[in-house]
Amino acid sequence: MSTHILEVSGLKTYYKTRLKEKVFAVDGVDFELEEGKTLGIAGESGCGKSTLALSLMGFYFPPLHYGSGSIRIHGNDIMKLSKEQLRSQVSGREIAYIPQAAMNALNPTLRIIHFIEDILKEHRPELSKKQVWELAAERFKTLNLPEKVLKSYPNELSGGMKQRTVIAISTILNPKVLIADEPTSALDVTSQKAVIKLMKDLLDKKYIRSLVFITHELPLLYHVTDDIMVMYAGEIVERGTAEQMIFDPVHPYTKKLMGSILVPEEGMKGQKLAAIPGAPPNLKQVPPGCRFAERCTYAQDECRVGKVPIHKNGSNEYRCHFETEILKEWYAHEQS
Amino acid sequence: MKNSFVILLKSPKFMIGAILFLLMLALVLIYPQINRKDPLEMMALAFQPPDANLWLGSDNFGRDLFLELMYGIQTSIRVGLIAGVFATVIGLIIGLASGYIGGMVDNILTAITNIFIVIPSFVILILISVSINSRSSLVTAIIIGITSWPWTARAVRAQTTSLRGRDHVHIAKISGHSTPKIIVFEILPYIASYVVMAFVLQTASGILSEASISMLGLGPYNTISLGIIMNWALVFEAPVAGAWWAFIPAALSIALITFSLYMMNTGMDEIFNPKIRS
Amino acid sequence: MSNRELLIRGKDLTKVFGYGTQKTTAVDAVDFDFHKGEIISLVGESGSGKTTLAKMMMGLLKESGGSIEYKGKPRRLKSHSDRKRYWKDIQAIFQDPFSSFNLFYRVEKLLMDCIKLQGLKLSKEEQYLKMKEACSFVNLKFEELHNKYPFELSGGQMQRLMIARIFMLHPKVLIADEPTSMVDACSRSTILDMLLKLRDENEMTIIFITHDVGLAYYVSDTIYIMEKGKIVESGPAEEIILNPQHSYTRQLISDVPKIHSAWDLGS
Numbered sequence: 001m002s003t004h005i006l007e008v009s010g011l012k013t014y015y016k017t018r019l020k021e022k023v024f025a026v027d028g029v030d031f032e033l034e035e036g037k038t039l040g041i042a043g044e045s046g047c048g049k050s051t052l053a054l055s056l057m058g059f060y061f062p063p064l065h066y067g068s069g070s071i072r073i074h075g076n077d078i079m080k081l082s083k084e085q086l087r088s089q090v091s092g093r094e095i096a097y098i099p100q101a102a103m104n105a106l107n108p109t110l111r112i113i114h115f116i117e118d119i120l121k122e123h124r125p126e127l128s129k130k131q132v133w134e135l136a137a138e139r140f141k142t143l144n145l146p147e148k149v150l151k152s153y154p155n156e157l158s159g160g161m162k163q164r165t166v167i168a169i170s171t172i173l174n175p176k177v178l179i180a181d182e183p184t185s186a187l188d189v190t191s192q193k194a195v196i197k198l199m200k201d202l203l204d205k206k207y208i209r210s211l212v213f214i215t216h217e218l219p220l221l222y223h224v225t226d227d228i229m230v231m232y233a234g235e236i237v238e239r240g241t242a243e244q245m246i247f248d249p250v251h252p253y254t255k256k257l258m259g260s261i262l263v264p265e266e267g268m269k270g271q272k273l274a275a276i277p278g279a280p281p282n283l284k285q286v287p288p289g290c291r292f293a294e295r296c297t298y299a300q301d302e303c304r305v306g307k308v309p310i311h312k313n314g315s316n317e318y319r320c321h322f323e324t325e326i327l328k329e330w331y332a333h334e335q336s
Numbered sequence: 337m338k339n340s341f342v343i344l345l346k347s348p349k350f351m352i353g354a355i356l357f358l359l360m361l362a363l364v365l366i367y368p369q370i371n372r373k374d375p376l377e378m379m380a381l382a383f384q385p386p387d388a389n390l391w392l393g394s395d396n397f398g399r400d401l402f403l404e405l406m407y408g409i410q411t412s413i414r415v416g417l418i419a420g421v422f423a424t425v426i427g428l429i430i431g432l433a434s435g436y437i438g439g440m441v442d443n444i445l446t447a448i449t450n451i452f453i454v455i456p457s458f459v460i461l462i463l464i465s466v467s468i469n470s471r472s473s474l475v476t477a478i479i480i481g482i483t484s485w486p487w488t489a490r491a492v493r494a495q496t497t498s499l500r501g502r503d504h505v506h507i508a509k510i511s512g513h514s515t516p517k518i519i520v521f522e523i524l525p526y527i528a529s530y531v532v533m534a535f536v537l538q539t540a541s542g543i544l545s546e547a548s549i550s551m552l553g554l555g556p557y558n559t560i561s562l563g564i565i566m567n568w569a570l571v572f573e574a575p576v577a578g579a580w581w582a583f584i585p586a587a588l589s590i591a592l593i594t595f596s597l598y599m600m601n602t603g604m605d606e607i608f609n610p611k612i613r614s
Numbered sequence: 615m616s617n618r619e620l621l622i623r624g625k626d627l628t629k630v631f632g633y634g635t636q637k638t639t640a641v642d643a644v645d646f647d648f649h650k651g652e653i654i655s656l657v658g659e660s661g662s663g664k665t666t667l668a669k670m671m672m673g674l675l676k677e678s679g680g681s682i683e684y685k686g687k688p689r690r691l692k693s694h695s696d697r698k699r700y701w702k703d704i705q706a707i708f709q710d711p712f713s714s715f716n717l718f719y720r721v722e723k724l725l726m727d728c729i730k731l732q733g734l735k736l737s738k739e740e741q742y743l744k745m746k747e748a749c750s751f752v753n754l755k756f757e758e759l760h761n762k763y764p765f766e767l768s769g770g771q772m773q774r775l776m777i778a779r780i781f782m783l784h785p786k787v788l789i790a791d792e793p794t795s796m797v798d799a800c801s802r803s804t805i806l807d808m809l810l811k812l813r814d815e816n817e818m819t820i821i822f823i824t825h826d827v828g829l830a831y832y833v834s835d836t837i838y839i840m841e842k843g844k845i846v847e848s849g850p851a852e853e854i855i856l857n858p859q860h861s862y863t864r865q866l867i868s869d870v871p872k873i874h875s876a877w878d879l880g881s
Contacts, residue, residue, distance in 0.1 A: 040723050044798040044799070044800060045798055046770075072871070079732065159644065174669070188660055188825065188867065188868040189659070189827075189870050190865070190866075190868070190869050193869050193879060196879065197879045200879065203668040216798065216799060217871075218799075218873075219870075219871040219872060219873050220871045222871065222873055223871050223877045246873055247873075252861075256800060257799065257800065260799040260800050260802065261799070261832075262799075262802075262826070262828035262829050262832050262875055263828045263870065263871075263872045263874075264827040264828045264830075264831040264855045264867055264870055265828075265872050265873070265875065266856055268831060268832055269831060269832060269851065269852070271832075271872045273806065273807070273832070274800070274803060275800055275803035275804040275807065276800040277804070278648035279768055279770070279771075312728065322856075329748060400814075422662075433629075501665070502713050503708040503710060503713045503714040504713060504715055506672075506674055506716055507706075507708070507709065507714055509674060509701075510672060510673070510674070510701045510704075510705060510706055511701070511727045511728070511731050512697070512698040512701055512702075512731045513727075514694060521716070522716055525716070525717075525718040528716075553670045568867075608757075
């Protein structure tokens with residue numbers, strides 16, 4: 001048995017268009033997550049990060065289809081399970097997934113407790129209504145959510161409270177891994193902080209063992225996750241510890257991404273922000289070689305052909321033709 | 337948009353409805369050109385059953401029912417279309433004014449619309465029909481039209497209210513466009529598909545309304561419509577005489593026309609309505 | 615900033631929605647002074663009334679109380695020609711590029727309308743050159759774009775076209791309502807750069823309406839902080855961000871995750 005709580009290798013998933021073309025939004029992704037660790041996934045919109053999150057659940061609804069690869073939870077490949085097994089054994093128990101805008105998907109005519117009853121009816125049918133209430137109230141109390149929320153209708157809650165409630169509901173079965181896709185992007189900073197606090201609480205109290213957090217807000221990832229993974233055009237281009245990814249990125253794309261961070265801190269004013277001209281490649285026809293070459297200021301002829309090797313910089317891994325020293329030299333040269 | 341029109345042609349429901357409707361229209365327009373007899377000419381005995389000569393038999397006056405049916409369908413469709421145009425135009429104007437101007441105007445127009453929705457329009461229809469002496473098919477169509485616009489007005493108002501707050505409308509405003517121009521170029525294109533759908537529905541219900549009041553003997557004079565054929569059959573006791581051919585074909589025709597229009601509407605709905613489309 | 619020419623002044627500006635018991639005051643007796651060439655950020659969370667205030671400045675909403683002065687005179691928006699004159703000087707960019715475009719018309723029409731608003735009589739050739747120049751300012755190729763429909767473009771491209779529109783109109787004041795909140799970080803830098811360039815070239819006054827404190831700090835000379843319809847603090851950007859006085863401002867700044875200092879999640 002591996003110590004990895006989640007292990008993904010060679011995962012490929014694609015969308016089928018009306019014209020029956022296959023568009024690989026997740027194109028050969030490998031990563032593993034240790035128990036107790038948190039992982040952030042960043043990237044521009046359309047880079048495949050949301051599709052990756054969705055794919056990790058093992059459920060595929062058209063137009064999304066499974067291509068190849070494996071998703072192992074504690075060594076068990078969930079792609080080998082049937083749909084029925086996935087639904088009853090994996091979803092909610094092993095992995096919970098909170099899609100983007102989940103908070104607006106709650107049926108407005110039902111009270112919050114109803115959603116919890118629904119989940120527990122399936123997974124723990126032995127509980128009575130009263131026991132369910134007690135369990136839910138206990139859980140809400142430990143997470144600093146008011147108990148009266150259980151009796152409320154979704155529309156009576158503020159955006160931030162709704163999002164926290166959704167997270168509390170989806171983790172009621174203590175899933176090992178929580179996958180949250182942009183859980184804070186529609187919220188004000190104050191509510192955003194409350195949501196982050198809740199996720200930290202879930203981890204501290206061991207209700208969840210690991211977290212996969214998807215967002216385009218890098219400063220947020222820096223504070224929330226241990227590791228950060230950057231995706232570009234369906235591939236992972238760099239992965240490393242949050243500290244290293246924010247302050248010492250190697251891949252030219254990550255470098256630019258980190259250079260575009262805006263925070264209200266001394267020294268930000270008057271600094272030149274990094275910009276990347278152009279747009280990510282159309283995934284229907286991915287260019288050969290490095291997928292970022294077209295927009296990369298350092299791209300050479302060799303970048304546009306062949307397979308791109310994976311280099312290491314300490315514990316960082318990145319997908320680029322060039323060694324760390326060469327890239328760093330270029331960056332230093334550019335700055336002077 | 338050209339694009340959605342092409343998609344529309346691929347929708348089986350819309351195509352079934354449209355082909356059915358067009359075939360019927362072609363038949364009723366072409367047949368009278370071939371058989372140039374007067375539909376009101378008495379040419380046989382009363383209530384003759386169908387045979388090779390009289391395809392649908394004869395009515396109580398001994399007239400050719402098939403020929404009558406051709407003219408009847410023509411009139412019914414015409415009345416339905418005119419009623420549809422009137423209802424759509426009135427509904428569109430009131431809905432646009434109410435939704436775009438907002439405020440007090442909206443309150444007043446919405447109140448008027450609601451009053452018209454609450455009052456059973458069929459009752460108004462009967463009352464107006466009784467009180468007017470010279471009823472042509474055009475007058476009947478107009479009466480139907482002005483009693484059935486509120487639903488269109490409501491739908492248009494709702495759409496317009498939400499469109500009014502959109503940024504492209506703001507951009508048009510601060511680009512100095514006049515209000516009529518904004519309504520025509522920024523609002524109308526977005527609601528056009530709804531309006532066409534409403535028109536199709538209004539036409540179908542116009543045909544049904546015409547049939548209903550004509551059957552009561554309150555329809556247009558001096559013409560033949562499907563409702564009037566049914567009225568004759570009723571008045572001269574065709575059912576008692578066992579002459580099913582005097583009313584069943586007319587009733588089926590009404591069903592067929594409205595069915596084809598509803599099919600077109602459903603087909604369009606599936607394409608234009610994003611909720612169903614997904 | 616005080617040595618610069620005063621351009622827009624708001625006095626006691628108030629907006630009340632609804633009436634009777636459902637009355638809500640969205641903007642509550644707000645005062646402001648915006649100068650020529652100044653970049654101002656109006657920062658607030660959702661529901662702070664910042665967008666309502668912006669709509670009033672744009673002349674799209676009528677104020678319930680108070681007044682707006684433009685170039686030292688009370689602004690007049692009574693007749694259509696008054697409004698047209700006002701909008702020649704005051705323009706806007708909105709948050710959602712997808713809803714800023716009318717999906718039924720080609721990109722070209724948006725830029726054509728700018729030429730019409732200015733009342734310029736140009737030959738086909740000159741029109742073409744003018745539109746091409748505007749597109750190249752925002753790094754877009756007019757030759758490739760003019761025939762396209764908005765839904766064929768990306769969000770970043772659409773927002774850049776909106777800037778091209780401003781470039782053609784060169785207004786005195788630009789009100790940018792969350793112009794970058796729906797585009798990626800990398801496009802955001804590009805868009806901000808372009809807006810700053812417009813200010814430098816035309817001495818345009820730019821008013822950013824935003825919830826992003828980091829962005830406000832980065833781009834603006836002056837910051838106004840809004841909470842529940844009121845302006846709670848205003849002043850030079852450096853002072854407001856690095857040395858905030860009002861408790862709400864402090865709270866707002868401390869809630870934003872930063873990268874060089876710890877982020878206190880509280881208890």
